[in-house]
Amino acid sequence: MAxxxxxxxxxxxxxVRERNPHEPEFVQAVQDVAEDIxxxxxxxxxxxxxxxxxxxxEPDRVVSFRVTWEDDNGEVQVNRxxxxxxxxxxxxxxxxxxxxxxxxxxxxxxxAFEQTFKNxxxxxxxxxGKGGANFNPKGKSDREVMRFCQSFMTELFRHIGADVxxxxxxxxxxxxxxxxxxxxxxxxxxxxxxxxxxKGLEYGGSMIRPEATGYGTVxxxxxxxxxxxxxxxxMRAVIxxxxxxxxxxxxxxxxxxxxxxxxSDSGGFIHDPEGLTLEKVQWVxxxxxxxxxxxxxxxxxxxxxxxxxxxxxxxxxxxVALPCATQNELLGADARTLVANGCIAxxxxxxxxxxxxxxxxxxxxxxxxxxxxxxxxxxVAVSGLEMSQNSSRRSWKEPELQLMLREIMDDxxxxxxxxxxxxxxxxxxVKGANIAGFKKVADAMLAFGVV
Ligand code: NDP
Ligand code: 2IT
Numbered sequence: 001m002a003x004x005x006x007x008x009x010x011x012x013x014x015x016v017r018e019r020n021p022h023e024p025e026f027v028q029a030v031q032d033v034a035e036d037i038x039x040x041x042x043x044x045x046x047x048x049x050x051x052x053x054x055x056x057x058e059p060d061r062v063v064s065f066r067v068t069w070e071d072d073n074g075e076v077q078v079n080r081x082x083x084x085x086x087x088x089x090x091x092x093x094x095x096x097x098x099x100x101x102x103x104x105x106x107x108x109x110x111x112a113f114e115q116t117f118k119n120x121x122x123x124x125x126x127x128x129g130k131g132g133a134n135f136n137p138k139g140k141s142d143r144e145v146m147r148f149c150q151s152f153m154t155e156l157f158r159h160i161g162a163d164v165x166x167x168x169x170x171x172x173x174x175x176x177x178x179x180x181x182x183x184x185x186x187x188x189x190x191x192x193x194x195x196x197x198x199k200g201l202e203y204g205g206s207m208i209r210p211e212a213t214g215y216g217t218v219x220x221x222x223x224x225x226x227x228x229x230x231x232x233x234x235m236r237a238v239i240x241x242x243x244x245x246x247x248x249x250x251x252x253x254x255x256x257x258x259x260x261x262x263x264s265d266s267g268g269f270i271h272d273p274e275g276l277t278l279e280k281v282q283w284v285x286x287x288x289x290x291x292x293x294x295x296x297x298x299x300x301x302x303x304x305x306x307x308x309x310x311x312x313x314x315x316x317x318x319x320v321a322l323p324c325a326t327q328n329e330l331l332g333a334d335a336r337t338l339v340a341n342g343c344i345a346x347x348x349x350x351x352x353x354x355x356x357x358x359x360x361x362x363x364x365x366x367x368x369x370x371x372x373x374x375x376x377x378x379x380v381a382v383s384g385l386e387m388s389q390n391s392s393r394r395s396w397k398e399p400e401l402q403l404m405l406r407e408i409m410d411d412x413x414x415x416x417x418x419x420x421x422x423x424x425x426x427x428x429x430v431k432g433a434n435i436a437g438f439k440k441v442a443d444a445m446l447a448f449g450v451v
Pocket of ligand 1: 102169170171172173213241242243244245246264265266267324325326327329349350351376377379380
């Protein structure tokens with residue numbers, strides 16, 4: 001983490017903090033990138049004088065709006081919706097929608113900023129955006145979720161479009177919510193276009209989009225291990241989360257001969273020392289999606305498993321760790337515990353799950369560390385393929401898409417190597433991802449002049 005010079009870096013970060021008060025997640029995400037970019041642009045006058053990093057760290061636009069809806073008791077409810085359009089230098093804004101009570105401008109600005117680099121790394125023409133609302137889908141009926149989604153889209157529709165901004169899912173937004181939102185978009189505009197991704201297969205969705213993020217996170221992990229002459233076979237894996245990303249990561253780990261032993265949710269984690277099986281993962285998927293259940297019930301269903309309320313899984317000894325729940329869920333102390341217990345590789349399925357201290361620790365300890373913007377890019381990559389299929393009005397078969405996802409994850413690994421390879425063979429994937437993502441967006445911005 002050498003820097004151009006500490007004074008200039010500190011002045012830059014001071015400015016980011018001043019312009020974005022009360023936005024700790026956004027400041028954190030910018031710092032993570034700036035630490036590497038200051039060093040990279042040290043001898044590159046064009047990027048410096050055009051103020052490229054300063055410009056990427058200022059969203060093109062932040063839209064915030066009221067979402068009014070009626071609950072099942074006929075009471076009026078009010079939430080706040082957002083779309084952050086961070087940067088469209090290399091393609092239409094693209095990124096998920098998150099429905100969670102913790103959603104605020106800081107969280108969505110950090111996610112849209114990260115998305116800009118992630119999308120560049122995929123090699124596909126997509127800019128960076130993110131949106132969502134402080135709506136809590138937990139405990140809501142289907143009809144309440146439908147009414148919320150319709151009201152949300154009644155404002156969002158004017159800000160998005162197949163060549164403008166293409167949202168998808170994220171925490172709290174899955175196939176059900178995308179269906180309701182797509183239905184409302186079509187009803188308002190009368191346009192059947194690829195304005196959202198993660199759609200159902202019947203109405204323009206892509207095969208393997210639900211699996212893509214978790215599978216891709218495991219492919220990235222496998223690539224990091226392979227690069228050091230190792231494999232996933234027999235590796236004990238600790239996973240957090242039990243949603244879309246976590247369950248598909250567990251599934252792919254099992255396909256590749258590894259042994260996932262934990263999952264979690266906001267209530268705590270389950271430890272299954274015998275390891276999850278495909279049947280157990282299927283049970284979790286169905287339990288979470290159809291019954292909207294809690295992970296604690298896993299320990300009642302499967303003998304030998306234990307539930308640890310209020311705890312994260314990082315104290316369970318493992319070879320590899322995959323944080324797949326949410327931001328800042330793995331702290332400096334957790335990183336030290338993981339490494340002390342023998343963990344050799346971390347692949348971030350979630351966005352920014354490791355705080356700065358944890359990320360610095362892994363980098364310093366030379367743990368193989370795949371940052372979210374590289375490791376979890378498989379989801380948005382297949383979203384990009386869904387956009388291609390929609391605009392060409394055809395759909396590809398599953399084996400072709402599986403191959404494309406694999407190739408894209410391999411290419412992302414190569415892009416990280418190009419800028420992250422260190423003397424002695426260690427790879428700094430954070431540096432590699434930050435610089436490779438930055439360079440593509442920056443070069444496009446230079447071509448446009450001062451805008
Ligand atoms: P889901 O809504 O399917 O699952 C989220 C999981 O994380 C749930 O188990 C949830 O538990 C847990 N979780 C959420 N918030 C918290 C919290 N504050 N504390 C503890 N646990 C929490 O979301 P996804 O699996 O889609 O997303 C997980 C992560 O992956 C997010 O960081 C997302 O941004 C990232 N991601 C997602 C992609 C996608 O394609 N879906 C693509 C790339 C990244 P509970 O049910 O208790 O809330
Ligand atoms: O964080 C992410 O990359 C996502 N939530 C997926 C975004 C997308 O457009 O598929």
